[in-house]
Amino acid sequence: MEQLLELIRQAGSVAVVTHTSADGDALGSSLAMALTLEHMGKKVAVFLEEAVPKTLDFLPGQQHIGTNFEQNFDLAICLDTSDMHRLGKRAQLYTNARHKITIDHHTTNNMEADGLWIDTKAAAVGEMVYFLAAALQVPISHDMAICLYTAITTDTGGFRYSNTRPESHLIAAELLKKEIPFADISKKVFEVVTYSKMSLMKKTLDNLTLFHNGRIAFSWINHDDIQPINAQSDDFEGLVNVGRNLEGVEVSLFLREEKPGHYKGSLRANDYVDVARIANLFSGGGHKRAAGFSMDGKLEDIRELLLAEIEKVV
Amino acid sequence: MEQLLELIRQAGSVAVVTHTSADGDALGSSLAMALTLEHMGKKVAVFLEEAVPKTLDFLPGQQHIGTNFEQNFDLAICLDTSDMHRLGKRAQLYTNARHKITIDHHTTNNMEADGLWIDTKAAAVGEMVYFLAAALQVPISHDMAICLYTAITTDTGGFRYSNTRPESHLIAAELLKKEIPFADISKKVFEVVTYSKMSLMKKTLDNLTLFHNGRIAFSWINHDDIQPINAQSDDFEGLVNVGRNLEGVEVSLFLREEKPGHYKGSLRANDYVDVARIANLFSGGGHKRAAGFSMDGKLEDIRELLLAEIEKVV
Numbered sequence: 329m330e331q332l333l334e335l336i337r338q339a340g341s342v343a344v345v346t347h348t349s350a351d352g353d354a355l356g357s358s359l360a361m362a363l364t365l366e367h368m369g370k371k372v373a374v375f376l377e378e379a380v381p382k383t384l385d386f387l388p389g390q391q392h393i394g395t396n397f398e399q400n401f402d403l404a405i406c407l408d409t410s411d412m413h414r415l416g417k418r419a420q421l422y423t424n425a426r427h428k429i430t431i432d433h434h435t436t437n438n439m440e441a442d443g444l445w446i447d448t449k450a451a452a453v454g455e456m457v458y459f460l461a462a463a464l465q466v467p468i469s470h471d472m473a474i475c476l477y478t479a480i481t482t483d484t485g486g487f488r489y490s491n492t493r494p495e496s497h498l499i500a501a502e503l504l505k506k507e508i509p510f511a512d513i514s515k516k517v518f519e520v521v522t523y524s525k526m527s528l529m530k531k532t533l534d535n536l537t538l539f540h541n542g543r544i545a546f547s548w549i550n551h552d553d554i555q556p557i558n559a560q561s562d563d564f565e566g567l568v569n570v571g572r573n574l575e576g577v578e579v580s581l582f583l584r585e586e587k588p589g590h591y592k593g594s595l596r597a598n599d600y601v602d603v604a605r606i607a608n609l610f611s612g613g614g615h616k617r618a619a620g621f622s623m624d625g626k627l628e629d630i631r632e633l634l635l636a637e638i639e640k641v642v
Numbered sequence: 643m644e645q646l647l648e649l650i651r652q653a654g655s656v657a658v659v660t661h662t663s664a665d666g667d668a669l670g671s672s673l674a675m676a677l678t679l680e681h682m683g684k685k686v687a688v689f690l691e692e693a694v695p696k697t698l699d700f701l702p703g704q705q706h707i708g709t710n711f712e713q714n715f716d717l718a719i720c721l722d723t724s725d726m727h728r729l730g731k732r733a734q735l736y737t738n739a740r741h742k743i744t745i746d747h748h749t750t751n752n753m754e755a756d757g758l759w760i761d762t763k764a765a766a767v768g769e770m771v772y773f774l775a776a777a778l779q780v781p782i783s784h785d786m787a788i789c790l791y792t793a794i795t796t797d798t799g800g801f802r803y804s805n806t807r808p809e810s811h812l813i814a815a816e817l818l819k820k821e822i823p824f825a826d827i828s829k830k831v832f833e834v835v836t837y838s839k840m841s842l843m844k845k846t847l848d849n850l851t852l853f854h855n856g857r858i859a860f861s862w863i864n865h866d867d868i869q870p871i872n873a874q875s876d877d878f879e880g881l882v883n884v885g886r887n888l889e890g891v892e893v894s895l896f897l898r899e900e901k902p903g904h905y906k907g908s909l910r911a912n913d914y915v916d917v918a919r920i921a922n923l924f925s926g927g928g929h930k931r932a933a934g935f936s937m938d939g940k941l942e943d944i945r946e947l948l949l950a951e952i953e954k955v956v
Contacts, residue, residue: 486802487814487824488825490825492818492824493818494815494819497814511804519887534844569833573833575834575836
């Protein structure tokens with residue numbers, strides 16, 4: 329850790345990078361890191377692969393977002409990224425930097441670095457940046473607090489996911505003392521629904537069908553329904569939970585026709601069914617209570633194949 | 643405070659009461675209070691007006707729920723209740739007790755008591771019971787932690803409402819150290835949807851109409867839609883938010899036909915419209931961003947009356 333702090337202290341210019349499709353933790357911790365480095369008097373730039381998502385457009389520190397990928401920096405700090413491939417075209421910034429630091433909380437991480445800090449217990453990299461700022465004796469500003477709160481609340485699903493730990497709340501308590509608009513932030517990141525998401529929700533509700541005495545929920549979205557609405561990838565997130573959250577349901581299956589005849593399947597379980605095992609049967613994978621797979625065929629055929637397996641264990 | 647602690651220490655038997663339609667904070671803090679008193683060796687009973695709601699059926703301490711309303715107790719502790727009327731038929735237990743304590747966080751409270759502790763800054767009465775247990779030198783058990791976590795998370799909307807304060811998170815951090823199943827609790831209290839709620843959500847989505855370039859959302863539920871589905875009052879909660887949460891919407895209006903030709907109206911604003919002022923025009927009231935009213939008439943007429951007022955300020 330002391331070596332990592334020393335690399336930061338000695339650098340004059342720093343590039344901050346994170347994974348593609350940056351989410352609240354990736355972007356929030358990157359911008360908080362940039363604000364920390366700015367406070368230390370360093371030249372700093374955060375490099376992104378895509379535009380800042382609309383749900384995160386309130387994040388302070390965006391003046392530090394850089395555009396010139398050709399520069400060479402004294403130091404590159406890579407956050408929340410377990411693999412070089414996930415840096416997209418910004419991999420060169422990391423490779424070309426004189427020194428490299430990686431800070432991450434994923435269980436597997438194969439990044440090469442002069443300073444590596446992995447804490448798999450951290451609910452969010454935002455927690456790690458909070459502790460790093462303290463170690464660098466940089467006070468948490470109002471702007472940094474907004475970035476770090478967003479990082480932590482998004483990666484813990486609003487302190488609800490099982491990765492939340494006492495430290496997540498302890499840090500949140502300190503961030504609230506900076507009088508940040510946490511209620512507005514929460515509304516923005518958790519509640520605002522796009523037109524296309526609402527239209528997908530409606531379809532999902534309309535198609536929802538129950539099997540096995542209401543223990544299995546099934547729903548789907550056809551390619552024809554997706555075509556006209558210009559949906560972004562996060563609009564599909566959580567549609568499988570419409571079925572999962574219905575009282576009495578143990579397993580929820582959701583099929584999305586990505587291309588005509590090609591389906592992406594999502595499986596969720598509430599209490600005991602191991603859906604990763606079911607997804608494995610169809611060359612998919614995931615966690616015990618959240619898994620996925622892909623399959624070509626007809627909706628009815630895929631549904632029947634999956635239902636047969638789910639009914640064995642539900 | 644010392645007087646209040648003394649009243650508790652000296653009592654041999656204690657009745658714990660809270661408001662009718664007990665929610666997560668009312669019930670969670672009451673059961674945690676009972677467990678605290680049990681640990682002190684007292685005879686204790688919690689008296690409820692209704693059965694424990696299904697979403698809260700996991701709360702520990704329910705063995706202390708009493709049924710004999712005719713007893714006289716040394717002490718009655720009333721939690722989260724600002725007015726005697728809200729005690730329903732359990733008011734007699736409070737009146738008949740030798741000593742009375744009221745612990746509450748509402749801004750107005752007109753309860754009579756020998757010991758009165760009002761903290762309007764507390765996000766939940768659960769926070770107050772947490773501090774009370776500490777003052778009584780009762781350690782927080784696993785069961786108490788589950789009750790207190792439920793109390794705090796429900797009254798803060800999962801740490802999202804503006805009433806959340808640093809202390810809410812500090813206490814949550816301590817409760818998480820007891821290894822409580824907070825992820826399961828959160829799922830139970832925030833995510834599980836009943837069949838009737840889902841059916842109402844579907845109707846609300848189907849009826850959703852936008853006005854004023856998408857700045858105003860309007861939806862409704864007819865009496866004919868409510869009749870067949872045996873909906874409970876909490877099934878209607880949050881339906882006005884379907885419109886409020888849609889991107890670009892400032893004001894959401896929701897009408898529920900409670901009886902044929904009689905409508906209950908809900909108004910929500912996101913950023914700047916004072917909907918309490920609009921509700922006042924129709925003999926309703928509420929807060930700036932959340933208000934309500936009642937009106938007799940035809941759906942179309944009520945809608946037009948309201949839209950005319952909302953359009954002036956949106």
